[in-house]
Amino acid sequence: AKVRHFKWEVEYMYGAPDCQENVVMGINGQFPGPTIRAKAGDTIVVDLTNKLHTEGVVIHWHGIRQLGTPWADGTASISQCAINPGETFEYRFKVDRPGTYFYHGHYGMQRSAGLYGSLIVDMADGEKEPFHYDAEFNLLLSDWWHKSVHEQEVGLSSNPFRWIGEPQSLLINGRGQYNCSLAAKFSNSSISQCKFKGNEKCAPQVLKVRPNKTYRLRIASTTALASLNLAIKGHKMAVVEADGNHVQPFAVNDLDIYSGESYSVLLKTDQNPYKNYWVSIGVRGRDPKTNQALTLLSYSATPASKLPTTQPPVTPRWDDYNHSKAFTKSIYALMGSPQPPKTYDxxxxxxxxxxxxxxxxxxxxxxxxxxxxxxxxxxxxxxxxxxxxxxxxxxxxxxxxxxxxxxxxxxxxxxxxxxxxxxxxxxxxxxxxxxxxxxxxxxxxxxxxxxxxxxxxxxxxxxxxxxxxxxxxxxxxxxxxxxxxxxxxxxxxxxxxxxxxxxxxxxxxxxxxxxxxxxxxxxxxxxxxxxxxxxxxxxxxxxxxxx
Ligand SMILES: O=C1O[C@H]([C@@H](O)CO)C(O)=C1O
CATH class of the missing domain: 2.60.40.420 (Cupredoxins -  blue copper proteins)
Incomplete structure (x- = not known):
């Protein structure tokens, strides 16, 4: 096992997560923050310096149990004092189990302001996942408002109450498109077609795949509000992991993911390789006013510029709770997983x-x-x-x-x-x-x-x-x-x-x-x-x- 050291500085910076300029929280100039990749049993050390000028900061390592290190859980007022501007706090903890995790701010509403990133723990050397895959992609999902988090907080704590409303955009790995859509011609609003060279920071990250392979998609949601549904046109997915635990694999056409959850799904690239396919993310559980986030599953033989000629997957109706429940209730632990005690105290x-x-x-x-x-x-x-x-x-x-x-x-x-x-x-x-x-x-x-x-x-x-x-x-x-x-x-x-x-x-x-x-x-x-x-x-x- 290794000790993995990181030096991070948290600051507000300009960014355009959904192509419109805004202030975001960044780590070392990056939004979302850097991905931590480790192996089970490793120790992570993050020296976190607060470069904000007028507020404290902490970071929570979501899904990491912090066995024996409760002071490293990163919850202001609970596990630690907020780190003051100019100060550095050392987070030192073990990642004891493989899985798809993430980290985020846990002070005020700093997660909503963009303080988040991925934390991925691979199997320890010599150990194997109970499933096979050739390569993987990581999709960290979030939602985005144009109103600053400070203004949102004031609204929530005012009388009369001012609700934050629905997000302006959904983001995949911190990228969304507010004023345009990749599938403009299939939408019934007058939204315009996005034109990207591909290197713009809000351009969708295309998933480039080879035919007849198996890909693991790691999907985590750190939304402030939105419950989401993800679908890939023409492809089924097999769910194999939930919140860092192996589940009994089951096939789905689309999956619901709530804020705080993570999944891994396996995807077989067994469709016509001379086409590209929509990957869509839409809002569930609240009457959506936000466009789907879109990207492409693009086969190697087909340029990413070739957009699909059919409409993106239709997100199930926001209030189709039977659909949500059917998915949620299909999740069982993989055989051999720890079982619960038979009684409670x-x-x-x-x-x-x-x-x-x-x-x-x-x-x-x-x-x-x-x-x-x-x-x-x-x-x-x-x-x-x-x-x-x-x-x-x-x-x-x-x-x-x-x-x-x-x-x-x-x-x-x-x-x-x-x-x-x-x-x-x-x-x-x-x-x-x-x-x-x-x-x-x-x-x-x-x-x-x-x-x-x-x-x-x-x-x-x-x-x-x-x-x-x-x-x-x-x-x-x-x-x-x-x-x-x-x-x-x-x-x-x-x-x-x-x-x-x-x-x-x-x-x-x-x-x-x-x-x-x-x-x-x-x-x-x-x-x-x-x-x-x-x-x-x-x-x-x-x-x-x-x-
Ligand atoms: O806390 C909330 O407030 C609004 C609404 O209840 C009042 O505007 C909403 O949808 C919430 O989840």
Whole structure:
């Protein structure tokens, strides 16, 4: 195993992700940030210098469990103090398992501002994937707004509330086309045809393939809001990996991917090699106002300039939830994957609601909308600083009379910074319960992401989770993941073993929802956490602590 060193500087810079000039967050002058490529067992060391002038920064390594290094998880106010302008923080952690991962900002809405990149971990030397492929492509998907993230934040925390709206563009590897489309002639709007020489920074990255080969596409979504669907005209895909875990391979024509998720699919280039084929990405789960992102699967014998003469794949209707559920429920762990414990020690039911607080709009879990404390939990819990955050634990359940199908009669929420204290090495079931939002007949998709662990997704259900529903749980081959979606008016059941001492965020991966309080904190075995680097403690009530 190797130690891989990186020196990164984070700054705001000009960029034109969708061909229109904007300010983006870059790393070493790059947007998206540099791809980290490592082998399982390697140690990654990133010396991150904050070159921003007026704000802190942190980076979260999404999907990496940080076993024994909870201070390197990169969550401001949770695992560490934000890195101040001019300061450098050393992230040092092991990538213990192969898979398709990514990294992103986890302070304010810096992920939405473009602070992200790919992290790909190959099998350790001498080990083989349980499938064959000849070559691979990496597709990091995101969404993009022309309004600055600072303005978006002000809108979200204003009364009256100003929602961020739908994205202007979808990006593939940081590239999108706002004012033109590669498939203009197939669109019913008056959008113009894109003309690229190919070297423009917003030109689509074409996937150049040879005939009769197998390609692995690594697909990850770090969108701020959009749920996406990806399809490749004329080609089926076999899903083989989800969030760094092998799954029972299954064939699809298109796949849904929610923010925080990653997949690998295998693609056989078995179609007419004298043609090119559309790769399309479209919005799901919200009435889309954003054009599809497009690129080409281009066979080696065919120049990329030769556009397909048929229309790109049609994204399934945004509210065709049966299509989404059919895909999601087809995902099973590959035979031989770790199985969940047969029983749980504690069940936490988390009701997801959109609320008001003195006229401001919030999201809350069991009627608590999370407010992050100024002293990060990891340090304050380790040192027993009882005035650093609310000492009252948030509830493990919600009022059984709550009607999840209707707007609540009382839409107000409370705010708090309390944590769920979990006994180390116990098995926890979490039931994520969706509900009606503020408006009548509206319930939205939320992809929930857990830090520090994978969980088994035991099942999905409609309506309110009730006693007996656990009989439907899949305990045989549930997929292991770090992100799972809750469908409108439904529930999702997860199980995890709390075996990683630290303080871990569990939250909706939709950036504005997280910002509006849609998050809970799990603390476990913090007395067992080793020496926390002093830079991670250098703020708030831990500012003068040594350990
Ligand atoms: O948090 C949100 O606010 C809007 C809407 O509910 C009010 O404008 C929306 O779609 C969200 O997801």
């Amino acid at each position: 504690r069940r936490i039911i988390l009701l997801n609601t959109q609320n008001r607080l003195n006229g401001f709009v919030k999201w809350a879990i069991n009627n608590v909308s999370l407010v992050l404390p100024s002293t990060p939990y990891l340090g304050s819990i380790k040192f027993g600083l009882n005035n650093a955050f609310d000492q009252k634990s948030p509830p493990d359940n919600y009022d059984s009379s709550y009607d999840i199908m209707k707007p609540a009669p009382n839409q107000n929420t409370t705010q708090g910074s309390g944590v769920y204290s979990i006994t180390l090495n116990t098995t926890v079931d979490v039931i994520l319960q969706n509900a009606n939002a503020l408006a009548k007949d509206v319930s939205e998709i939320h992809p929930w992401h857990l830090h520090g662990h994978d969980f088994w997704v035991l099942g999905y259900g409609e309506g309110k989770f009730k006693d007996g529903d656990e009989k439907t749980f899949n305990l045989k081959n549930p997929p292991l993941r770090n992100t799972a979606v809750i469908f409108p008016f439904g529930w999702t059941a997860l199980r995890f073993v709390a075996d990683n001492p630290g303080v871990w965020a569990f939250h909706c991966h939709i950036e504005p929802h997280l910002h509006m309080g849609m998050e809970v904190i799990f603390a476990q075995g913090v007395h067992r956490v080793g020496q926390i680097p002093k830079e991670a403690l250098a703020c708030g009530l831990t500012g003068n602590k040594q350990n």
